[in-house]
Amino acid sequence: MEYQANYSIWDGVYYHPHLFGGIMLTAALLGFSTSYFSGMASFPTLPYMLPYLGNLQKQKGSKKHIRVYMDGCFDLMHYGHANALRQAKALGDELVVGLVSDEEIINNKGPPVLSMEERLALVSGLKWVDEVIANAPYAITEEFMNRLFNEHKIDYIIHGDDPCLLPDGSDAYALAKKVGRYKQIKRTEGVSSTDIVGRILASMEDIEVNRERNGMKSNLDNHSQSKHASNFLPTSRRIVQFSNGKGPGPNARVVYIDGAFDLFHAGHVEILKSARQLGDFLLVGIYTDQTVSQHRGSHFPLMHLHERSLSVLACRYVDEVIIGAPWKITNDMITTFNISLVVHGTVSESDSSLNGFVDPYKVPKNMDIFKTIESPKNITTTSVAQRIKANYEIYEKRNAKKEASEKKFYEDRKYISGD
Numbered sequence: 001m002e003y004q005a006n007y008s009i010w011d012g013v014y015y016h017p018h019l020f021g022g023i024m025l026t027a028a029l030l031g032f033s034t035s036y037f038s039g040m041a042s043f044p045t046l047p048y049m050l051p052y053l054g055n056l057q058k059q060k061g062s063k064k065h066i067r068v069y070m071d072g073c074f075d076l077m078h079y080g081h082a083n084a085l086r087q088a089k090a091l092g093d094e095l096v097v098g099l100v101s102d103e104e105i106i107n108n109k110g111p112p113v114l115s116m117e118e119r120l121a122l123v124s125g126l127k128w129v130d131e132v133i134a135n136a137p138y139a140i141t142e143e144f145m146n147r148l149f150n151e152h153k154i155d156y157i158i159h160g161d162d163p164c165l166l167p168d169g170s171d172a173y174a175l176a177k178k179v180g181r182y183k184q185i186k187r188t189e190g191v192s193s194t195d196i197v198g199r200i201l202a203s204m205e206d207i208e209v210n211r212e213r214n215g216m217k218s219n220l221d222n223h224s225q226s227k228h229a230s231n232f233l234p235t236s237r238r239i240v241q242f243s244n245g246k247g248p249g250p251n252a253r254v255v256y257i258d259g260a261f262d263l264f265h266a267g268h269v270e271i272l273k274s275a276r277q278l279g280d281f282l283l284v285g286i287y288t289d290q291t292v293s294q295h296r297g298s299h300f301p302l303m304h305l306h307e308r309s310l311s312v313l314a315c316r317y318v319d320e321v322i323i324g325a326p327w328k329i330t331n332d333m334i335t336t337f338n339i340s341l342v343v344h345g346t347v348s349e350s351d352s353s354l355n356g357f358v359d360p361y362k363v364p365k366n367m368d369i370f371k372t373i374e375s376p377k378n379i380t381t382t383s384v385a386q387r388i389k390a391n392y393e394i395y396e397k398r399n400a401k402k403e404a405s406e407k408k409f410y411e412d413r414k415y416i417s418g419d
């Protein structure tokens with residue numbers, strides 16, 4: 001076998017798949033898997049890898065670390081994204097996520113609702129994500145693929161079963177497929193960012209309409225109800241897949257936080273992180289849809305209970321959830337779950353205690369196990385919805401277009417197996 005010093009791994013794999021494929025892959029895995037992220041721009045290529053080929057035989061049978069890569073915009077990140085990343089992670093040992101830059105999103109789709117910082121917080125908060133590459137390109141170029149393989153030591157590029165075409169109509173993953181480093185996952189049913197924007201727009205129409213009570217009312221009501229009901233089909237299997245499946249260990253200090261967790265956002269991730277740091281086990285109570293409607297208005301929640309539960313379960317700081325928690329914390333709850341601390345953030349959707357409702361935290365307050373914690377971010381579900389409202393026309397137009405293509409996707413869709 002002949003090696004040329006100026007080969008990049010990619011060149012080798014690409015031009016001589018029969019010669020290099022297997023060896024290169026394994027060498028990359030064993031040699032460098034622990035040193036990722038150290039030298040983003042100038043990681044050694046082939047010459048430096050040769051010494052590791054010697055180790056290869058010795059280490060045969062020891063555990064390889066397969067690194068997989070999946071990219072996306074993750075704007076208005078939802079449990080569908082989380083499920084895709086969960087499936088991607090299952091195809092390897094370490095999951096690296098490429099997060100498309102704000103500029104690239106603007107150029108390709110129009111302004112994102114969430115900033116890079118917020119999207120980064122959301123994606124990094126997922127329990128299946130090991131690393132994030134910020135500012136990834138919108139479409140994988142050959143050059144970027146080289147970097148993934150050489151610098152980031154990626155073994156496989158993962159994408160959903162929906163087609164991803166470049167502006168010239170070619171398959172964005174053709175190159176990766178050609179060299180056998182592409183794997184596919186099943187796209188999650190029932191939710192998309194387009195669909196969520198649709199729900200927000202529809203809920204705002206409802207609010208406007210209720211206010212104005214003009215002749216358009218029935219028309220719009222009809223529109224919003226028919227178009228934006230959730231398509232999600234919750235199964236027990238999905239909940240199990242998202243669950244940690246573990247209770248608190250012996251002597252664990254259980255921290256409890258409750259909320260609607262509607263339109264799961266960066267503020268939620270941060271407050272859950274802060275709460276988790278106060279104990280050993282974080283139990284999250286998620287209000288029922290009725291409770292949320294009662295306190296925030298009939299057009300809320302935007303995401304129903306099962307959807308909100310999955311989003312919270314996907315967060316790395318969460319140990320367990322109560323799917324449908326009561327508004328008011330009772331003595332019995334505290335005993336049942338051995339809750340040693342109840343926390344509540346300073347930023348919340350509405351201060352219902354001032355609206356004539358009883359204080360839901362009265363019991364823990366009396367027991368002196370209640371603590372208010374500073375919300376690290378002031379973002380709320382309403383403020384995210386407000387941003388969409390502020391750009392109403394842009395999003396409305398963009399959404400109409402995307403809804404049409406998503407409708408087509410669902411119509412043309414065939415069963416594919418997957419998890």
Ligand SMILES: *[C@@H]1O[C@H](CO)[C@@H](O)[C@H](O)[C@H]1NC(C)=O
Pocket residue numbers: 222223
């Ligand atoms: C919704 O509107 C369509 C026509 O636009 C009408 O045929 C249908 O009966 C309406 N449905 C409801 C529930 O009002």
Ligand SMILES: *[C@@H]1O[C@H](CO)[C@@H](O)[C@H](O)[C@H]1NC(C)=O
Pocket residue numbers: 249250251252253254338339340
């Ligand atoms: C209940 O929680 C406390 C900490 O607040 C812990 O010390 C105790 O061991 C827990 N009880 C059980 C039975 O785990």
Ligand SMILES: *[C@@H]1O[C@H](CO)[C@@H](O)[C@H](O)[C@H]1NC(C)=O
Pocket residue numbers: 378379383
């Ligand atoms: C949120 O906080 C930022 C800075 O921390 C501030 O500029 C912004 O006005 C705040 N927004 C709201 C709605 O309070």
